[in-house]
Amino acid sequence: MDCRNEGCTQPQDEDIMDIPLDDPAANKAAAKIQAGFRGHMTRKKMKDDKPREEKQREQK
Known part of the structure; x- marks a missing residue:
């Protein structure tokens, strides 16, 4: 199903949840x-x- 042309029934964040959180890599x-x-x-x-520091030095 292409979500650009039709209404999506599943959230787009589903792919993010496929990452194993305990994977060292x-x-x-x-x-x-x-x-x-x-x-x-x-x-x-x-x-x-940096520009602020230079202005402060010039004022001293």
């Missing part, structure tokens, strides 16, 4: 994805904070 992959995302957010925050 899945846990390792999840940790790697999370670490990459945390690094991305940290770099983004540092980039946003």
Whole structure:
């Protein structure tokens, strides 16, 4: 059944539940994805904070 053209009776999240949560390979992959995302957010925050630090140095 194609859900784009017809009404879906099953939720789209059903595929997510097929991942075994106790699988070491899945846990390792999840940790790697999370670490990459945390690094991305940290770099983004540092980039946003950098102009403020430079302005504070100029005012001193």
